[in-house]
Amino acid sequence: MNPEELLEIAERIVGWGRDGEQVEAVVGHSQETEVRVYEGEIESLSVAESQGVGIRVIAGGRQGFAHAGTLDPDVLEETLAEARDNAVFGSPDEFFGLAEPDGVDPPELDLYHEALLKVSTEAKIDMALELERAVRAGDPRIVGVESADYGDAVGADAIATTTGIRSTGRDTSCYLTAYSLASEGEETQTGFGFSVGREPSALNVGEAATDAVERATRMLGATQPPTERVTVVLDPFVSAQFLGIIGGTLSGEAVLKGRSLFADRLGDQVAAAGVTLVDDPTNPEAFTASDADGEGLATRRNLLIGGGQLERFLHNSYTGRRSGAASTGSAVRGYASTPGVGCQALSLVPGDRSPDELIAGIDNGVLVQGVSGLHSGVNPVSGDFSTGAEGLRIRNGELAEPVREITIASTLQRMLLDVAAVGSDLTWLPMSSAGVTLVVAEVTMSGA
Amino acid sequence: MIDESVVSGTLSEALKTGGELAEVFVEDRRSSSALLDDGKVEELTSGRTRGAGIRVVVGETTGFAHTSDLSEAGLAKAARAAAAAARGGGGGHQIVALSRVDAPAPNEVEVLPETVAKATKVDLLGRADEAARGAGSAITQVSARYVDGRRRILVANSDGLLAGDDQVRTRFAVSCVAVGDTGMQTGFESVGRPIGFELFDEYEVDALARTAANRALTKLAAQPAPSGSMPVVIGPGGGGVLFHEACGHGLEADLVAKQASVFRNRVGEQVAHPEVTLIDDGTMAREWGAYAIDDEGRPAQRNVLIENGVLTDYMWDLLRARKEGRESSGNGRRQSYQHLPMVRMTNTYLANGTEDPADIIAATDRGVYVAHLGGGQVNTATGDFVFGMSEAYLIENGKIGAPIREGNLIGNGPEVLDGIEALGNDFAMGSPGTCGKDGQGVPVGDGTPTLRVASMTIGGTAA
Numbered sequence: 001m002n003p004e005e006l007l008e009i010a011e012r013i014v015g016w017g018r019d020g021e022q023v024e025a026v027v028g029h030s031q032e033t034e035v036r037v038y039e040g041e042i043e044s045l046s047v048a049e050s051q052g053v054g055i056r057v058i059a060g061g062r063q064g065f066a067h068a069g070t071l072d073p074d075v076l077e078e079t080l081a082e083a084r085d086n087a088v089f090g091s092p093d094e095f096f097g098l099a100e101p102d103g104v105d106p107p108e109l110d111l112y113h114e115a116l117l118k119v120s121t122e123a124k125i126d127m128a129l130e131l132e133r134a135v136r137a138g139d140p141r142i143v144g145v146e147s148a149d150y151g152d153a154v155g156a157d158a159i160a161t162t163t164g165i166r167s168t169g170r171d172t173s174c175y176l177t178a179y180s181l182a183s184e185g186e187e188t189q190t191g192f193g194f195s196v197g198r199e200p201s202a203l204n205v206g207e208a209a210t211d212a213v214e215r216a217t218r219m220l221g222a223t224q225p226p227t228e229r230v231t232v233v234l235d236p237f238v239s240a241q242f243l244g245i246i247g248g249t250l251s252g253e254a255v256l257k258g259r260s261l262f263a264d265r266l267g268d269q270v271a272a273a274g275v276t277l278v279d280d281p282t283n284p285e286a287f288t289a290s291d292a293d294g295e296g297l298a299t300r301r302n303l304l305i306g307g308g309q310l311e312r313f314l315h316n317s318y319t320g321r322r323s324g325a326a327s328t329g330s331a332v333r334g335y336a337s338t339p340g341v342g343c344q345a346l347s348l349v350p351g352d353r354s355p356d357e358l359i360a361g362i363d364n365g366v367l368v369q370g371v372s373g374l375h376s377g378v379n380p381v382s383g384d385f386s387t388g389a390e391g392l393r394i395r396n397g398e399l400a401e402p403v404r405e406i407t408i409a410s411t412l413q414r415m416l417l418d419v420a421a422v423g424s425d426l427t428w429l430p431m432s433s434a435g436v437t438l439v440v441a442e443v444t445m446s447g448a
Numbered sequence: 449m450i451d452e453s454v455v456s457g458t459l460s461e462a463l464k465t466g467g468e469l470a471e472v473f474v475e476d477r478r479s480s481s482a483l484l485d486d487g488k489v490e491e492l493t494s495g496r497t498r499g500a501g502i503r504v505v506v507g508e509t510t511g512f513a514h515t516s517d518l519s520e521a522g523l524a525k526a527a528r529a530a531a532a533a534a535r536g537g538g539g540g541h542q543i544v545a546l547s548r549v550d551a552p553a554p555n556e557v558e559v560l561p562e563t564v565a566k567a568t569k570v571d572l573l574g575r576a577d578e579a580a581r582g583a584g585s586a587i588t589q590v591s592a593r594y595v596d597g598r599r600r601i602l603v604a605n606s607d608g609l610l611a612g613d614d615q616v617r618t619r620f621a622v623s624c625v626a627v628g629d630t631g632m633q634t635g636f637e638s639v640g641r642p643i644g645f646e647l648f649d650e651y652e653v654d655a656l657a658r659t660a661a662n663r664a665l666t667k668l669a670a671q672p673a674p675s676g677s678m679p680v681v682i683g684p685g686g687g688g689v690l691f692h693e694a695c696g697h698g699l700e701a702d703l704v705a706k707q708a709s710v711f712r713n714r715v716g717e718q719v720a721h722p723e724v725t726l727i728d729d730g731t732m733a734r735e736w737g738a739y740a741i742d743d744e745g746r747p748a749q750r751n752v753l754i755e756n757g758v759l760t761d762y763m764w765d766l767l768r769a770r771k772e773g774r775e776s777s778g779n780g781r782r783q784s785y786q787h788l789p790m791v792r793m794t795n796t797y798l799a800n801g802t803e804d805p806a807d808i809i810a811a812t813d814r815g816v817y818v819a820h821l822g823g824g825q826v827n828t829a830t831g832d833f834v835f836g837m838s839e840a841y842l843i844e845n846g847k848i849g850a851p852i853r854e855g856n857l858i859g860n861g862p863e864v865l866d867g868i869e870a871l872g873n874d875f876a877m878g879s880p881g882t883c884g885k886d887g888q889g890v891p892v893g894d895g896t897p898t899l900r901v902a903s904m905t906i907g908g909t910a911a
Contacts, residue, residue: 069497373834407907
């Protein structure tokens with residue numbers, strides 16, 4: 001279904017609103033294909049179409065919500081009735097209210113590539129097969145490819161409200177991903193590689209295969225080092241995951257509810273002077289770029305930390321209103337939930353030295369190339385973190401032997417202040433934050 | 449849910465182009481939740497999804513399509529889409545005769561949540577908020593969530609199988625923030641069972657809220673976690689997730705077949721201390737991961753995976769089992785009709801030992817006592833895992849001492865199995881969990897008695 005058809009449905013629902021009631025309808029539709037190959041054969045081929053609607057009702061200062069995974073006319077009415085009934089049981093809150101048009105124009109972004117729709121299923125299968133072959137051929141130590149996938153999605157959505165919001169959007173996306181197994185002697189290691197784009201011609205099989213091969217083979221022979229305080233270099237894939245967590249602490253919702261460690265710190269120096277952090281979903285380079293947020297307001301560039309100083313928190317309509325600020329166009333949601341607040345395309349402003357130059361200046365350190373259990377090991381409220389890690393030792397400015405079964409631990413507050421350098425290698429990844437090589441001084445690396 | 453003749457017709461349509469096996473999975477799910485945060489009932493949410501997933505298997509290839517259109521025409525369209533993916537054999541018209549076989553439910557459901565007034569559900573939230581805030585003036589924020597869900601499924605396949613299940617789950621969780629001189633700390637507690645609103649006859653939400661609050665308050669006095677390798681004692685019910693992650697996943701037949709398991713080719717071998725018995729049991733009454741049938745229509749089973757330290761079997765779904773010419777072990781599960789099933793755990797636990805837990809702690813000179821593990825992650829191919837410790841204490845001179853701040857625990861599954869040196873006689877199941885294998889979330893349970901592992905790496909900040 002195209003966005004105009006979805007908007008028509010959203011407008012129909014909003015038209016059923018009663019006096020004294022605010023109604024918001026979010027309608028989404030997507031078509032997805034996923035191919036998984038294994039040992040030269042198609043393991044599975046999935047084609048799917050899904051749709052859904054989420055309806056929010058605010059009446060008498062109370063909010064209710066309901067969602068359904070279908071757009072059948074009878075279900076639409078039932079869902080509105082359910083949302084309306086749910087509103088009766090919520091607590092009144094003077095700040096509840098839907099977004100209202102704020103005059104900001106949405107950016108022009110090229111997110112929908114019709115070329116994707118013209119690619120045959122056979123061509124998609126061939127790409128997955130080619131990826132599997134390329135990983136296998138990449139290194140004699142590669143003993144298996146656990147999975148090689150091609151996937152794509154064509155999505156459309158529309159938002160309408162009784163407060164005058166009318167927003168539509170559509171986008172295309174596709175990806176290739178491979179999980180590899182490398183073995184030498186008794187030891188096995190795993191790796192992965194991926195490539196993402198808005199149409200298949202943008203995908204790079206070679207790059208995805210090379211990453212999958214390198215990630216699996218580089219850890220062969222890795223050992224557990226002794227516990228030590230060292231300089232840690234985070235590679236872009238790792239730093240992006242940390243940034244995502246830091247971004248979460250800058251949500252206006254966390255601040256208002258006393259769950260942000262940065263709550264009273266606006267204007268303070270919270271990071272090293274070299275740290276400038278921006279959330280910018282209007283950046284066409286970002287895979288998560290979008291012209292409208294989850295409440296239908298235009299997205300915008302938000303400077304969060306400038307030269308180490310905390311500049312701004314992110315807001316949706318509710319948290320903005322309650323903070324005496326405005327929405328920053330940062331409502332995030334799917335149709336099955338009410339809008340939260342979050343980063344959409346977070347990145348550090350890159351520095352001017354390459355990863356090699358940065359490493360050359362480190363006597364004793366570790367280049368962290370992978371982390372695991374990061375989410376379970378971070379407490380975004382207290383800021384304490386501890387994560388499993390693996391990577392390469394750095395000795396006298398050069399990369400040395402691989403290490404595994406280590407953890408690195410600190411607090412998010414400390415880490416931001418301890419950033420010694422930001423690399424020049426800004427890399428957009430298929431997540432809501434971009435990566436860049438990051439040097440952090442004096443971190444505890446626990447091992448044997 | 450759907451007429452039997454329509455299901456049978458859909459299967460015939462799916463087999464027209466030569467599929468060897470066709471399956472229709474129909475799901476109708478309703479959920480309701482209520483969230484209190486910041487002293488206010490923020491919202492009640494109701495959700496409804498229904499649809500069907502159809503798969504067609506030819507040789508090694510599976511074609512899959514799903515639809516939210518449950519009409520005969522909608523199902524036929526999805527069947528053709530699934531069949532197109534798995535073209536190959538002869539095809540033609542086949543009539544599928546279905547015979548319905550239902551499995552017994554693991555337990556009764558007394559009070560369907562949909563029959564309970566919304567106001568009654570909302571009342572629970574206010575009580576939890578009050579109790580948590582009453583636990584100490586340092587408690588500055590409380591959020592409480594009530595969730596119920598009813599999932600009705602119907603599975604039919606071209607082998608003639610037809611089975612259904614009606615799965616009800618109810619869950620309540622409280623999370624608190626405490627603020628002190630050392631900054632902010634959090635505490636969490638939850639209960640959940642595959643039963644209805646009678647859950648609250650058994651659990652007082654006030655007590656639950658106080659537990660969450662006390663966890664946060666305790667941590668205010670916590671010291672930085674130590675770093676390095678040391679003995680770790682895990683409390684009853686607090687560490688089952690470790691065995692789910694570090695051992696269970698490696699015993700899933702799909703990962704084994706793809707060489708992505710450290711337990712490949714090890715059936716019959718001693719893989720753990722002789723006192724270790726690891727079981728996955730989907731029939732366990734009232735436990736979070738229980739069900740009557742799995743999402744391929746197979747009755748849940750009790751499967752002994754490791755018996756007295758010896759690896760006895762893996763867990764199986766329909767396709768992996770067919771390939772090996774054996775029966776599924778009732779472990780084929782999927783998040784929803786929009787997903788393909790795969791091998792998944794149910795309730796995974798380490799069976800009871802014989803030692804007095806007090807003796808296990810007393811015999812530990814210096815180490816860490818973990819009352820509660822948080823989430824974790826495992827690399828099944830290497831066995832390496834990482835877990836957060838959400839409630840932990842130092843052990844000094846055989847006594848549980850000061851609480852420690854959050855840190856990660858890292859180790860290797862097979863090494864931990866080998867390194868279990870003591871098992872207590874105080875078995876308990878842990879909190880309701882969600883396993884997220886391959887991006888698909890399904891409810892799972894876990895449990896352990898008190899146990900000591902000779903050495904694991906603690907990733908703290910203290911030297």
